[in-house]
Amino acid sequence: MGRIRWHVVVFLAPAVLVYTAVMIFPLFDTLRLALFNAEDKARIFVGLANFKRLFLDPIWSEQFWNALANNFWFFLIHMLVQNPIGIALAALLSSPKLRFAALYRTAIFVPTILSFVIVGFAWKLILSPIWGIAPSMLDAVGLKSLFAPWLGKEEYALTTLALISVWQFVGIPMMLIYAALLSIPEEILEAGEVDGITGLSAFWKIKLPLILPSIGIISILTFVGNFNAFDLIYAAQGALAGPDFSTDILGTFMYRTFFGFQLQLGDPYMGSAIASAMFGIILIGVCIYLFGIQRRLRHYQF
């Protein structure tokens, strides 16, 4: 030993430097900033006081728990709606009998590449009670009575936005599962066929167990993505996450606190505390997945 392989260092250096500068350093600086507060314009060390305020002081905690609960609901809808639909679409697409599969695949994936802003505004217009096409389309099939200003009602707004997000991103689980399904060797399916397992039961008994690791990865991607979400809510409902904070998630709560909004001035210290809390929540979620689920998943080798 003792010989440093310099070419490894040289090739890794750019990535290490860039990641340290734009990710690792800011992350630790945010965690550090969360331990300070401003008093008479001087920055003083306050330890965990910001977190105590965030979790226990009613003014802050009410907003925090509201945002966290909304975030869980947002995530749950993605898990219950987006991922099963994505898997089902992938299963349909991988069926050799389906014609125009490439066309469907592209059409379903297109919303994913659209910007959040376009998606937010397009759906806001579609659902608008004044200009939107949703009321007249429902009217055309005699279901006008079902229409409500969904984005303006506390009860529906968050679910509506979550479903819009599902519409936008269902292409991602679909593509990942599709790739996983394609990688299942023909021999296994043929062996199943010999044993009389075909059609749907082939999916449930052979394919699904084989793609479970992919589903696990998708779940954790959904989790991280949803708990870092911000753009769609901001584009559709603004930083106040209306109506009455019913669509407020951790991302919008942090934005409002950190940068300030309208007359409320930005508070980088409390903002950092929220950012740190978000980081902690995601870290816990990822750890539960890695140690609780990932380790139990069996991997198959062919």
Added chain:
Amino acid sequence: MTKTLKGALLLSVLGTGAWAQDVTLTIESWRNDDLKIWQDEIIPAFEAEHPGIKLNFTPSAPAEYNAILNSKLDAGSAGDIITCRPFDASLALYEGGKLADLSDLEGMSNFSDVAKSAWVTDDGEHPFCVPMGAVIHGFIYNKEIFEELGLEEPTTVAEFYDVLDKIKEDGTYTPMAMGTNDQWEAATMGYQNIGPTYWKGEEGRTALISGDAKLNDPQFTEVFTELAKWGDYLGDGFEAQTYPDSQNVFTLGRAAIYPAGSWEVSGFNNLADFEMGAFPPPVAAEGDTCYISDHTDIGIGMNAATEHPEEAKTFLNWVASPEFSKIFANALPGFYPLASEPVEITDPLAAEFASWRDQCESTIRSSYQILSRGTPNLENELWNASAAVIKGTETPEEAANRLQEGLASWYENQQ
């Protein structure tokens, strides 16, 4: 080298020399609606008089302005000239050393203390923004619809609801164009519009600051009681109706009345093809004193870190001059110059708003001075409470109690 090439080189060198002497001042603002007016009228007028100084007006979206401006100032990339929100948002910038002290700017003598009040330190010693414009609240209405239905401008609260009921009964038009989606319109065009009538303008506003009155006292709760009645007149799906939606509904002639701030005048003039009228917030009984919100809304100051302080001061002095007042008042009808020297307003609708200054008592928005300094921020809370009351998801009493509790949690005079 050929002669022509030499000549071209020489010319280009001379050219860049001349360019280099020009100083470009960048102006930060939240008035993205005014981009055209700045480019077509205000900037050419200034540049014609001050060769060598160029202006670049770079507005951002109103609700994000403070956030964007603060981060730009912290990063050192903000423009030379900063458009100032009234009161605390700008005071914080001055105290943070971001806005320059303008006590020695000659143009400041053109303004009264009241005009300066929104942009001066608490002791009144150091002004930091030149007052530019005030906005007045009231109601704009569609004269054609009023004529068609045989309605008259209401002066009392009873008449106001009578008019709304008649429009609703007729069924052709939405009585009032307002939504609660963006929340601020409910507070600004609702609460702060009719509110001063109930809390008697400055009397109620200053009592809140001194702690003599509370936000859940009857004169403040009553405002919410009135707002709660508005929900019936706002048309289907107002919960999801945005501010631009409301503007469009009104200018397309689909709604009869628009709870407004005078800043709408210039925009509406371009969009509506019907005649518009305006009436001040209605009073309880015929002959009562009327109160209007005449809010000092826009100031303009200098980035303390600007590289061109002399040129920036030249510009600010020009903004303080009667010449600018005249251009501003008529290019942007609905924004009223704050300079002591009166300016004639040619736009009839804007002049209508201004005429209330003679009949009614003026005040500014109750939540702006001092009361939005802490967390929870009273102004932001008001948005939320006003919207909730109009939607009926919170009762007037609940809303008022919640606001009072929030204010008392950090404001000593209210504890």
